[in-house]
Amino acid sequence: MALIKSISGIRGTIGGAPGESLSPVDVVKFVAAFSRFILEDHPGNKKIVIGRDGRISGEMMQSFAMNTLRAMGLDVLDAGLSTTPTIEMAVIANQAAGGIILSASHNPKEWNALKFFNDRGEFISASDGEKILKLAEENEFIFAPVDAAGSYTIMDDSLQYHINAIINHPLVNIESIRKKNFHVVVDAINSTGAIAVPALLDALGVENYSILNAEVTGNFQHNPEPLPAHLQALSLEVQKKQAHLGIAVDPDVDRLCFVCEDGSMFGEEYTLVAVADYVLQHRPGNTVSNLSSTQALRDITEKQGGTYYASAVGEVNVVNKMKEVNAIIGGEGNGGIIVPELHYGRDALIGIGLFLSQLATSGKEVSALRAQYPNYFICKEKIDLGKNTDAHAIFDTLKEKYKKQPMNTEDGLKIFFDKDWVHLRTSNTEPIIRIYAESHFETTANNIARRIQQDIRECM
Numbered sequence: 001m002a003l004i005k006s007i008s009g010i011r012g013t014i015g016g017a018p019g020e021s022l023s024p025v026d027v028v029k030f031v032a033a034f035s036r037f038i039l040e041d042h043p044g045n046k047k048i049v050i051g052r053d054g055r056i057s058g059e060m061m062q063s064f065a066m067n068t069l070r071a072m073g074l075d076v077l078d079a080g081l082s083t084t085p086t087i088e089m090a091v092i093a094n095q096a097a098g099g100i101i102l103s104a105s106h107n108p109k110e111w112n113a114l115k116f117f118n119d120r121g122e123f124i125s126a127s128d129g130e131k132i133l134k135l136a137e138e139n140e141f142i143f144a145p146v147d148a149a150g151s152y153t154i155m156d157d158s159l160q161y162h163i164n165a166i167i168n169h170p171l172v173n174i175e176s177i178r179k180k181n182f183h184v185v186v187d188a189i190n191s192t193g194a195i196a197v198p199a200l201l202d203a204l205g206v207e208n209y210s211i212l213n214a215e216v217t218g219n220f221q222h223n224p225e226p227l228p229a230h231l232q233a234l235s236l237e238v239q240k241k242q243a244h245l246g247i248a249v250d251p252d253v254d255r256l257c258f259v260c261e262d263g264s265m266f267g268e269e270y271t272l273v274a275v276a277d278y279v280l281q282h283r284p285g286n287t288v289s290n291l292s293s294t295q296a297l298r299d300i301t302e303k304q305g306g307t308y309y310a311s312a313v314g315e316v317n318v319v320n321k322m323k324e325v326n327a328i329i330g331g332e333g334n335g336g337i338i339v340p341e342l343h344y345g346r347d348a349l350i351g352i353g354l355f356l357s358q359l360a361t362s363g364k365e366v367s368a369l370r371a372q373y374p375n376y377f378i379c380k381e382k383i384d385l386g387k388n389t390d391a392h393a394i395f396d397t398l399k400e401k402y403k404k405q406p407m408n409t410e411d412g413l414k415i416f417f418d419k420d421w422v423h424l425r426t427s428n429t430e431p432i433i434r435i436y437a438e439s440h441f442e443t444t445a446n447n448i449a450r451r452i453q454q455d456i457r458e459c460m
Contacts, residue, residue: 004430005133011104011113014057022112027064031100032143033136034116035072037128042097042119046075046150049090049117051082051158052102053252054191056218057112062102065114066152069100073144075151079158081216083196083253084115085347089165090158091121092343098124103252106225107430109218122344123316159196162349163203165342171282172353176360178205183243185259187212187234189224191251193348200349204356212237218251226250226257226335227380228265239263245359245366249348255335256348258355260367268335269294273373275337275351276329278358280304285328288321290314291414292423292436293333296374312411313425319344333378333436377442379449381435382427383456391426391433394459398424401455422448424456 003012003019003026010030012022019026038048048069052058058081066076074097079090084101091099099117107113116124116132124132144150167174184206188194194214201209212234213221223230226248238246238259245266246259258266266274273296276287280301287301290313298308306328311321315336322330322340331337336346339354362369385391395413408414412425420439427434433456437448 006129009113009115011107011111013110014061014112015110022061022114024061024064027061027114028068029139030114030132030136031065031068032072032141033132034098034100034114035069035074036135036141037132038074038097039072041128045095045097045119046073047077047094047096048074049077049079049087049094049096049099049155049158050101051079051087051090051099053083054081054194054216054218055102055104055112055251056109058102058218061112065100065102070150070152071143072141073148073150075153077153077155079155081192081195082158083162083192083349085254085343085345085349086158086162086196088117088121088345088347089162089343090155091117091119093158093161094155095119101252105252106250106255108223109220120344122319125316159199162196163200166200166350166353167203169339169342169350169353171279171357172204172350173357173361174203174205177356180244180360181208182206182245182356182359183241184209185212185234185237185241185243185246186210187226187231187246187248189213189222189226189249189251190215190217190220191224191253192216193249193251193253196253196349197247197249197352200352204353206356210237210241220251224251226255226268228267231257231259231265235259235263235265247352250335253348254346256337256351256355257335258366260370261365262367264367266366266370269333269376269378270296270370270373271335271351271355272329272331272333272337273297273300274358274369275354276300276331277304277373278354279329279339280306283328286325288318288325288327288330290318290332291408291411292425292434293331294376294378294438295421296376299374310408315346317411376438376440377445378436378438379442379445381437381449381453382430382432383435383453383460385426385431385433386460389460394433394456395424397459398452398455417448420444420448422452424452
């Protein structure tokens, strides 16, 4: 599997030849390129925060990355096992020049990735990413002499700093959460959610909780992407324990979804919808999600008097749009919530705090809360791309075929069919075309997605 280089980081499988996997050689090369970029862009600031999720390869790969940073003369602040949003906040808290997390998000255990942050704790921009890739290809690095090697500091307070910021958020209602005495089941998928989510629940006053897949081994007990098909064990455990809700996060804890008290899925698309609804009730304003996300967010935003905006897919694109329109909340339909008062990054932990606050103050069960939102169905499919497949040619063919329909070509191709839509785009993280179709009717959404799948197969 070739390395995938995108705004989502340098991602690849572990094991294999350099350039065809995320090998130690590639880690050194790309971290050295990032180091050179930092040294040139931030003269005088040599602090870099680094952490990892619970993947099997994480400790090994982080070691290569940290030693490369130090060899380039940068000072390492090691957060160890951590979450992506925790590292983002730690960059800000420590006034660092940048940050790195070793995490391949929702990908299976054989994957890992280098994700780079700027001095604002945000994913680096596309233009800065191109600079780093160019530096890596040039392969011209000047390592520091022994007396100028970077320092190494263990940083063990980053998670507590993150949690303190959440419990001090004015819309996180700890008193109401504590009074409700929620019973919660968490699927921590054998990664750092098993550390971070219990610590947060303790701080929120939730005493009655149980953790599935609680050992941080990186040997994920099921596909780590928090989709309904992968959360059946959580659903059964919620019903068995008669819990108020189930919580699932991905391995680096930037995606979040819920299971209702009856074992049904709240829907990852509705994580952002519900939390945004709660925020908008207290602070009306604008919202942002990406082009592949449910239009339910638009509906509730307009109901509260705000304006909804769509961005290209990718956290950095959502963040840029949020800043442009001064959005008070945003995110992605994959369960990613961005609360700018905390930081500009997807954060499952603040999502948990706000969702439990909404649940506690509304007095509703989770299923009743879900029922109050516009009911859309999204069908999510994908098609694997062969080595020599030209995705642009496929999109051009589909544009011609559906030229009578309204379209958006900002990010891939989004085609509108009256009140329904389909969005197809190449993935930033895998060699696939993602296909998302939405309708008020599940059958219609499924049929649209299948029709487009067949169109793509014919093109291929």
